[in-house]
Amino acid sequence: MTEINKVVLAYSGGLDTSVILKWLQDTYSCEVVTFTADIGQGEEVEPARAKAKAAGIKEIYIEDLREDFARNYIFPMFRANTIYEGEYLLGTSIARPLIAKRLIEIANETGAQAISHGATGKGNDQVRFELGAYALRPDIKIIAPWREWDLNSRQKLLAYAESHGIPVEMKKGKASPYSMDANSLHISYEGGILEDPWAEPEEDMWRWTVSPELAPDQATYVELTYQKGDIVAIDDVPHSPAEVMDKLNEIAGANGIGRLDIVENRYVGMKSRGCYETPAGTLMLKAHRAIESITLDREVAHLKDELMPRYATLIYNGYWWSPEREMLQEMIDASQRTVNGKVRLKLYKGNVSVVGRDSATDSLFDEAIATFEEDEGAYDQKDAEGFIKLNALRMRIAAKKR
Known part of the structure; x- marks a missing residue:
């Protein structure tokens, strides 16, 4: 050795x-x-x-x-709408x-x-x-x-x-019973009473978010501007990636948004219960899917959704620097060239709702076609008959055999 x-x-x-x-x-x-x-x-x-x-x-x-963390790690991950086991950001x-x-x-x-x-x-x-x-x-x-x-x-x-004469600072006051990890994206809590998956977390455990019950009685609105899948401005004020994280953590946390209590499957084989506060990330996931809903082609969007669980698992398990993650990132980033525009969110007592999305340059939403009113020939409804019959052909043949 x-x-x-x-x-x-x-x-x-x-x-x-x-x-x-x-x-x-x-x-x-x-x-x-x-x-x-x-x-x-x-x-x-x-x-x-x-x-x-x-x-x-x-x-x-x-x-x-x-800045390095937000720009080169958090933002690329959110371009993929990454979420592990349906919940963990x-x-x-x-x-x-x-x-x-x-x-x-x-x-x-x-x-x-x-x-x-x-x-x-x-x-x-x-x-x-x-x-x-x-x-x-x-x-x-x-x-x-x-x-x-x-x-x-x-x-x-x-x-x-x-x-060995190593000085150890003993913090004044009540020591936290939890093992905690924090960064710009989240703060996590494990251990203590959380080792019992039936036990409800104590309210004083949470550090970044107010209780939804104590959040403001008036809704907060926030507008996020996107360029190539990344947030570049909040309420029309430009921000760097790290500033975006700080600002959204503040806004969302004040409205009781971002708390999570899950049991996850660790890569080493055990199940682990943890609680997380991810205020900015909760807004970012919701808003990014909203801007993609009007700027991405249907099949591109669906393919991204199919690839995302594999991408999330690679990150969770530690394969960020693997060739397969880098290949997936190239595909994801290519899809974001047209993800430009604005999303308006409504925040209220722990909830976040999309109440507006717009892209002046890249929207694929055509009101003239989607309307329930007269579309002036933009869409011939008679075409649907043949479309349906062709898609039903294999099922009709099978039904006749039965």
């Missing part, structure tokens, strides 16, 4: 990764490079720098990747390929032989990180401490931290 002299660690500065940092130094006698990314989790990332310095780290990477899944990519790039820049992450051996994230890493650098070594050490509880981690 190649000797490991340097490792790039995906580092948050929290308990788990602080322990991992020290454990890597002791177990592998290696130099550690830390990588901390701001992908819209809503927490300061700079404190990780001081913690890494205190641990003797010389090469520290702290990066704002919010893949907020955690879509962040992992970006982190894997930067881990490999930093390893290349610093001459590291290995990367390390804090994902447990039970979850999907270990698969996502490592599939992405191997796709981008086949010879990379991966150290997954949770698959090696015996520190398999919070109590053992705290004891390790105390015995």
Whole structure:
């Protein structure tokens, strides 16, 4: 096995990764490079720098990747109307390929032989990180401490931290009983009472959305402008992709929109119950399907719907950097050339409705043909008779045989 002299660690500065940092130094006698990314989790990332310095780290990477994340990962996924198992908008899944990519790039820049992450051996994230890493650098070594050490509880981690002089910040007030993950697209909750699929989540668990019952009594309207399948403006005000995420999270969250409680099938084989808040994503999925409804050819739209579950599964399982996902992305992006126009949404107490869609340049909706009034010869209703008989021919033949 190649000797490991340097490792790039995906580092948050929290308990788990602080322990991992020290454990890597002791177990592998290696130099550690830390990588901390701001992908819209809503927490300061700079404190990780001081913690890494205190641990003797010389090469520290702290990066704002919010625009990269929104533009090159979230937006391409929403062009496909991606949703896993009918409900999940893949907020955690879509962040992992970006982190894997930067881990490999930093390893290349610093001459590291290995990367390390804090994902447990039970979850999907270990698969996502490592599939992405191997796709981008086949010879990379991966150290997954949770698959090696015996520190398999919070109590053992705290004891390790105390015995090695690792400072651990104990947050004031009531500690959250949930395992949470957040980024620009969503925040997830697992563990605690959620391990019982019959138990209703406590109201104070939710962070980004008001309770629908407490949302404003007046509806909120929002207009989204699309260019080639991507939102470029909100209420006619231009926004970058990251700004779109922030603005829509704020608007939708204030109206109690975006809560989800599901049991999903993990790639590693188990079922897992989780709760999610995806305010912006909920609006984006609804609006994108609406603009496509007037700008996409019927068969193109139906083909996209057939391909979407495969595309969603690829992302969920960690195959973002696979050739099949990239091939599907080319097809999806080609379909978006005509997806231009505006969608008007009505938000009210946890619900979102499409109340308008328009495309001055690419709409395929022809009122002269679709009307129930006189169409002045645009559509000959007599043509329907032959159309129906031809489509019924095989069934008529079979019926005669019976």
